[in-house]
Amino acid sequence: MLKWANLFIKKKSEKDILSPDKQICFHFVLKNGKMTYSVEKNQKPIVFSSGLGISICGEKPFLDSLTMVRCQDKKHNETIEMQWGEDKYINNTYNESTFYLSEAEAPSRIITIRVRVFDNAVAFRYEIPPQPKFNQITIKEELTEFNIDLNSTAWKIPAYQPDRYEYNYEKKNVGELTSSVHTPLTIKTPNGQYISLHEAALYNYGSATIKLNDNRKLSTDITPLSDGTKAHVSLPFQTPWRLIMIADSAIELTTNRTMFALNDAPSQDFDWVETLKFIGIWWAMYVGEWTWAQGERHGATTAHAKEYIDAAVRLGINGLLIEGWNEGWEGDWLENGINNQFTKPTPDFDLEEVARYAKKNNIEIVGHHETVGFIDNYEKQLETAYNYYSVNGIHYIKSGYAGSMMQINGRKEYHHSQLGVNHYQKTVELAARKHICLDIHEPIKGTGTERTWPNLLSREGARGQEYEGGALSPSHACYLPYTRLLSGGMDYTSGIFDLANNVKRIATTLARQLAYFVTIYSGMQMAADRPFMYEERFKEEFEFIKNVPTNFEKTIPLAGEIGEYYVVARKDRNSKNWYIGGITDENSRMVHLQLSFLGPGSYRAKIYSDADNAHYRDEQLSIEKKTLHVGNNDTLDIYMAPGGGFAIELVYNN
Numbered sequence: 001m002l003k004w005a006n007l008f009i010k011k012k013s014e015k016d017i018l019s020p021d022k023q024i025c026f027h028f029v030l031k032n033g034k035m036t037y038s039v040e041k042n043q044k045p046i047v048f049s050s051g052l053g054i055s056i057c058g059e060k061p062f063l064d065s066l067t068m069v070r071c072q073d074k075k076h077n078e079t080i081e082m083q084w085g086e087d088k089y090i091n092n093t094y095n096e097s098t099f100y101l102s103e104a105e106a107p108s109r110i111i112t113i114r115v116r117v118f119d120n121a122v123a124f125r126y127e128i129p130p131q132p133k134f135n136q137i138t139i140k141e142e143l144t145e146f147n148i149d150l151n152s153t154a155w156k157i158p159a160y161q162p163d164r165y166e167y168n169y170e171k172k173n174v175g176e177l178t179s180s181v182h183t184p185l186t187i188k189t190p191n192g193q194y195i196s197l198h199e200a201a202l203y204n205y206g207s208a209t210i211k212l213n214d215n216r217k218l219s220t221d222i223t224p225l226s227d228g229t230k231a232h233v234s235l236p237f238q239t240p241w242r243l244i245m246i247a248d249s250a251i252e253l254t255t256n257r258t259m260f261a262l263n264d265a266p267s268q269d270f271d272w273v274e275t276l277k278f279i280g281i282w283w284a285m286y287v288g289e290w291t292w293a294q295g296e297r298h299g300a301t302t303a304h305a306k307e308y309i310d311a312a313v314r315l316g317i318n319g320l321l322i323e324g325w326n327e328g329w330e331g332d333w334l335e336n337g338i339n340n341q342f343t344k345p346t347p348d349f350d351l352e353e354v355a356r357y358a359k360k361n362n363i364e365i366v367g368h369h370e371t372v373g374f375i376d377n378y379e380k381q382l383e384t385a386y387n388y389y390s391v392n393g394i395h396y397i398k399s400g401y402a403g404s405m406m407q408i409n410g411r412k413e414y415h416h417s418q419l420g421v422n423h424y425q426k427t428v429e430l431a432a433r434k435h436i437c438l439d440i441h442e443p444i445k446g447t448g449t450e451r452t453w454p455n456l457l458s459r460e461g462a463r464g465q466e467y468e469g470g471a472l473s474p475s476h477a478c479y480l481p482y483t484r485l486l487s488g489g490m491d492y493t494s495g496i497f498d499l500a501n502n503v504k505r506i507a508t509t510l511a512r513q514l515a516y517f518v519t520i521y522s523g524m525q526m527a528a529d530r531p532f533m534y535e536e537r538f539k540e541e542f543e544f545i546k547n548v549p550t551n552f553e554k555t556i557p558l559a560g561e562i563g564e565y566y567v568v569a570r571k572d573r574n575s576k577n578w579y580i581g582g583i584t585d586e587n588s589r590m591v592h593l594q595l596s597f598l599g600p601g602s603y604r605a606k607i608y609s610d611a612d613n614a615h616y617r618d619e620q621l622s623i624e625k626k627t628l629h630v631g632n633n634d635t636l637d638i639y640m641a642p643g644g645g646f647a648i649e650l651v652y653n654n
């Protein structure tokens with residue numbers, strides 16, 4: 001029997017799976033019982049021969065004794081409609097092959113590899129069906145390799161660090177990635193292909209980080225639990241999709257939406273979900289005017305909340321975030337976060353009265369839950385805390401997990417471990433039941449799950465403007481569209497106009513603060529400065545923030561290079577209007593815009609751009625504003641100052 005099995009193992013099976021346009025080829029090989037794959041585009045290598053496998057605690061790994069039972073092919077051709085986002089329609093067209101494999105020797109377990117090849121990506125996942133005496137398993141490691149030329153360039157942020165995903169991007173050779181980095185990991189190969197390694201549909205599993213393995217090949221390093229294992233699961237189980245986005249240019253990569261296509265359609269009605277723009281009792285705390293904690297300068301008082309509601313009405317903004325409204329912020333709030341109370345307002349904050357006042361004025365309150373990562377404390381209160389907001393008509397929550405680790409019953413776990421992944425998902429599902437939308441700070445990275453759960457309107461998950469005042473360079477936001485934003489929208493907290501503030505000096509120009517509303521998409525978009533900045537000093541600039549949509553029909557990237565600059569045009573979902581945003585690093589540059597993407601007819605273009613002397617270090621407020629009438633045959637030349645940018649609103653006339 002064994003002899004026969006060995007003979008069978010030695011057989012080689014291989015198969016090419018081509019993309020619908022036949023340019024990308026995923027080559028699957030099963031030889032001597034081992035699975036490998038490689039990827040090419042137009043015969044040029046992208047991923048060289050790479051191993052596949054899963055190792056399971058207390059069991060033999062699924063690695064080197066596999067035989068092919070059957071292979072099934074499928075073609076799929078679909079256009080997905082997204083409820084909200086950067087593009088209303090997403091192409092979900094692929095060729096799929098599913099490899100059903102079995103071990104040649106006892107215990108003869110079975111495993112399936114499902115592969116999808118799109119015109120701009122490849123994706124595959126492991127599926128383990130239930131089988132006799134093999135039902136509850138613990139994953140020791142996933143052995144997926146991405147054998148990419150070591151001389152490729154990678155743009156990375158480190159994994160397993162105290163500030164989670166909130167780091168500056170660094171450019172390295174793939175050959176230098178000896179410690180784990182987060183995905184999306186964007187890479188340029190020596191033959192000029194741009195790729196991004198990421199994952200889709202991350203549920204009930206540790207997040208994949210990437211590093212060079214002992215064979216000097218990039219490979220998955222699944223975030224461990226505190227017991228050292230990667231995930232405890234019951235069968236049937238499927239891993240998230242391993243996703244390789246592929247593009248011919250950096251700018252083309254930015255609109256790769258395959259991650260969403262790999263997630264399921266919603267299984268319930270989410271018609272009640274609406275994107276939101278909001279101001280907040282927030283930046284005043286960052287510039288030291290107010291405090292989260294109670295006291296003389298407490299921000300979240302009933303009186304302040306009502307003043308901000310009145311301001312929101314005057315500004316034409318629909319939402320108001322209120323941070324520091326609850327018991328638990330006193331002393332070192334990061335140390336004491338275990339005490340946070342999510343149903344107990346401070347004595348100077350009458351939540352019911354504020355909610356009533358907001359409702360009367362048609363303003364949505366964005367509630368706030370800062371857990372500091374103490375998820376045992378939070379989970380105990382979760383249902384009552386959501387009910388408390390819900391009965392008071394609060395439909396949006398910004399949550400936060402600012403601790404360096406998640407803490408549960410004295411145990412420390414990574415935010416991006418299986419435990420973290422499951423916690424975040426629990427909040428999303430409970431929120432869906434209560435008709436609450438979420439904006440999660442210090443979240444798990446995006447893997448497209450908001451397609452299935454559209455109430456997950458936004459997340460942070462990268463360095464945002466809270467790091468201004470020294471820890472953000474002008475290039476940072478120029479990396480995001482090519483890296484972090486490949487995992488979905490981000491609450492960057494844009495729109496700070498008080499740029500030269502002594503406490504938190506901002507390294508941008510004024511025009512660039514407007515550009516962010518186009519270059520950084522968020523389903524919940526914050527106009528982050530204090531209302532007086534918008535109402536008094538920069539009324540005209542604020543018009544742009546007021547008008548720019550939070551839900552787009554179509555996104556067209558126009559120009560850019562990773563970490564250098566980025567220019568993008570987006571069409572409103574509810575009108576024929578277009579919005580263009582551009583940002584640059586510390587170098588000034590001119591951009592030449594061809595407006596051929598506009599529909600026929602005439603548009604009134606309101607342009608906000610850097611004046612000639614503008615600079616992110618000193619002349620931050622130097623801005624030029626002008627109105628032109630343009631059509632789709634026209635071009636515009638726009639100047640961006642060092643650390644600057646521009647924003648254009650194109651209003652359809654007729």
Ligand code: NOJ
Binds near residue numbers: 323400402441466
């Ligand atoms: C970190 C979040 O990113 C920030 O927006 C929030 O204000 C603080 N945590 C406090 O919750």
Ligand code: CA
Binds near residue numbers: 441
């Ligand atoms: Ca943060």
